[in-house]
Amino acid sequence: MTDAMDKRAAGNPPAPGMDVELYLGMYEQMAKIRAFENKVNELYTSAKMPGLSHLYIGEEAVAVGVCSALTREDYITSTHRGHGHCLAKGAQVDRMFAELLGKKAGYCAGKGGSMHIADPQSGNLGANAIVGGSAAIATGAALAAKKLGNGRVVVCFFGEGALGQGLLYEAMNMAQLWKLPILYVCENNQYNEYTHFRETAAGELADRPKAFGIHTETVDGQDVRLVYETAQRLVERARRGEGPAFLLCETYRYHGHHVGDIDRSYYRSKEEERYWQEQRDPLKTLADWLSGAFQVHRSAFEQIENSVRAEVEAGAEFAIQAPFPDLSEVTEHVYAESPDA
Amino acid sequence: MSMQNRPMREITFGEAIREALAEELRRDPRVFIIGEDVAEAGTPFKVLSGLVQEFGPERIMDSPISEAAITGMGVGAAMTGMRPVVDIMFGDFVTLVMDQMVNQAAKMHYMSGGSWKVPMVLRTTMGATRRSAAQHSQSLHALLSHIPGLKVAIPSTPYDAKGLLKTAIRDENPVVFFEDKMMYRNKGLVPEGEYTIPFGVADVKRPGSDITIVATSSMVAVALGAADKLAEIGLSAEVIDPRTTLPLDKEALIQSAKKTSRAIVVDEGYEQYGVTAEIASVIADGAFYYLDAPVKRMGAMNVPIPFSPVLEDLTVPTEQAVFDMAKTLCGRV
Numbered sequence A: 001m002t003d004a005m006d007k008r009a010a011g012n013p014p015a016p017g018m019d020v021e022l023y024l025g026m027y028e029q030m031a032k033i034r035a036f037e038n039k040v041n042e043l044y045t046s047a048k049m050p051g052l053s054h055l056y057i058g059e060e061a062v063a064v065g066v067c068s069a070l071t072r073e074d075y076i077t078s079t080h081r082g083h084g085h086c087l088a089k090g091a092q093v094d095r096m097f098a099e100l101l102g103k104k105a106g107y108c109a110g111k112g113g114s115m116h117i118a119d120p121q122s123g124n125l126g127a128n129a130i131v132g133g134s135a136a137i138a139t140g141a142a143l144a145a146k147k148l149g150n151g152r153v154v155v156c157f158f159g160e161g162a163l164g165q166g167l168l169y170e171a172m173n174m175a176q177l178w179k180l181p182i183l184y185v186c187e188n189n190q191y192n193e194y195t196h197f198r199e200t201a202a203g204e205l206a207d208r209p210k211a212f213g214i215h216t217e218t219v220d221g222q223d224v225r226l227v228y229e230t231a232q233r234l235v236e237r238a239r240r241g242e243g244p245a246f247l248l249c250e251t252y253r254y255h256g257h258h259v260g261d262i263d264r265s266y267y268r269s270k271e272e273e274r275y276w277q278e279q280r281d282p283l284k285t286l287a288d289w290l291s292g293a294f295q296v297h298r299s300a301f302e303q304i305e306n307s308v309r310a311e312v313e314a315g316a317e318f319a320i321q322a323p324f325p326d327l328s329e330v331t332e333h334v335y336a337e338s339p340d341a
Numbered sequence B: 001m002s003m004q005n006r007p008m009r010e011i012t013f014g015e016a017i018r019e020a021l022a023e024e025l026r027r028d029p030r031v032f033i034i035g036e037d038v039a040e041a042g043t044p045f046k047v048l049s050g051l052v053q054e055f056g057p058e059r060i061m062d063s064p065i066s067e068a069a070i071t072g073m074g075v076g077a078a079m080t081g082m083r084p085v086v087d088i089m090f091g092d093f094v095t096l097v098m099d100q101m102v103n104q105a106a107k108m109h110y111m112s113g114g115s116w117k118v119p120m121v122l123r124t125t126m127g128a129t130r131r132s133a134a135q136h137s138q139s140l141h142a143l144l145s146h147i148p149g150l151k152v153a154i155p156s157t158p159y160d161a162k163g164l165l166k167t168a169i170r171d172e173n174p175v176v177f178f179e180d181k182m183m184y185r186n187k188g189l190v191p192e193g194e195y196t197i198p199f200g201v202a203d204v205k206r207p208g209s210d211i212t213i214v215a216t217s218s219m220v221a222v223a224l225g226a227a228d229k230l231a232e233i234g235l236s237a238e239v240i241d242p243r244t245t246l247p248l249d250k251e252a253l254i255q256s257a258k259k260t261s262r263a264i265v266v267d268e269g270y271e272q273y274g275v276t277a278e279i280a281s282v283i284a285d286g287a288f289y290y291l292d293a294p295v296k297r298m299g300a301m302n303v304p305i306p307f308s309p310v311l312e313d314l315t316v317p318t319e320q321a322v323f324d325m326a327k328t329l330c331g332r333v
């Protein structure tokens, strides 16, 4: 247990009933994302899934902690490593799998695939395969929320690699000038593809948003409670019209950059991987705290894990059985229907 | 030594690229490579594997994910005495470097009345059917081929890739070099030792007399496949590859069409306003009195590339489609 956890467990026990439910819910969501990604890995390695996939395993606490602070109406933009964000924002497992397999029942009718899940119903403006590609889109959605006065907040998820893109700085500048309701969530999983972030980013990451005067906080992205509580403060701050914030989450991806990145020894060590998996695992961390603070029994976690695994298996089976799009659909959706001029 | 007498080896398209780069890095200390994950990782396609071991991280430079800036830095470094080779992982990302290439690199020499030069190469990829969806599958060479001041190479074989890349690096102008990522493992014969291939010289990949199929990059193999099938029904197709879209070997394309009296142009870029449009108009204009049929164009379907394999496969011209088109043009039903 980290210091922060000790403090909370001892000094600040929240009203029991409520928090147990809340955090068990987060445990379930994280477990679901992990089960989903493990299944993706299995489908991919058994050649049942086309294309490639960037797994979110290890980073679950970021998506779950942040999205738990949002309403369904709030918006997110996601990344190439986006399955976790989409699920945490409310996407269903079965339609996610269907999209990953290029099936008609998928969130994008099979047209988007793993890197482009989008879902208006759950406020998902879309995952983006261009690193940093959604920085301005998210900021534009925040501009619209402000203009429309609808009280919505936007979360822009990106990896630390996106800090290399100038677009992000142009967008953050305007967000701060115009006090837009947006939270920039930087998931520092330590690597841009196969390169450590210290080799690609000068100075301290958190100093960059601070240069614009943007309120910036750094949290342990493996502790879902910290992520959640911080995100909640920052989201409510934005909702009150106090402007953007930047949340830097220290995290780690357990697997390769994508599913095919198996031999990683040239860029990171097995010991490092083991350290994060054994000492910093977000599920284990939360389970330990719940057991300590609320005497939640191990069997409760096992039950959750079994139930999400069943949901994931059923979702994958649904997707495998689901039909491909009709070939005529290839030319549909190039343009949206417009009224006659 | 003439090319014919040289010992030949079979190497892959990716190895040919790597050889060209290694030879030029050895030959000219001003040459350096800059891009994302080009050093230890050797790019996600592993095309540059081993180069950092030989040339060191000063010349094989890993960059942040900053396409616009590394391209612009390539321009500045080229103007002031270096020979940068900028690596842009996916051709789709050329949209991020457009200002640097289109408004800066391409215009520098002209705008400065000939006083500045930009001898740089921007290497990038193209090609669909990798199930990589709309932002990682496009073939955007037409965008760059539109721009006066740039040169654009689009090789179809390991032999051409090596010779053209060496020429690109020695050229005094900004050159954009498109490599089909689906061809990196394709093998072909490449002679031992030094050679270059001039820009603006088309290559007849298969001689024929009934119809000309102009094809680029990945579509050359498709055209050759179609030509095989056409031969089975007694039609002789000539397959000709311009190899560079800018400059374009108009004369060779026109001569081929004059000889065969029919032409199809096949390219993996979007069909609308594409490379096929330019080449078809060159042929229609230059071979007008010799043509027995309208010049036909076949490009990628005018849709964002869909992820679903069943849909994606519809978007790219196929051997069968080229065969059918050729048959029709030749009056066979």
Ligand SMILES: Cc1ncc(C[n+]2csc(CCOP(=O)(O)OP(=O)(O)O)c2C)c(N)n1
Binding pocket: A054, A080, A081, A129, A130, A131, A132, A158, A159, A160, A161, A162, A189, A191, A192, A193, A257, B036, B065, B067, B089, B093, B096
């Ligand atoms: C503009 C752009 N450049 C390069 C890439 C290729 N690419 C995909 S993911 C990636 C690394 C991204 O690192 P980071 O943002 O830290 O996210 P992570 O993969 O670590 O989650 C790169 C370079 C891309 N998709 N978009």
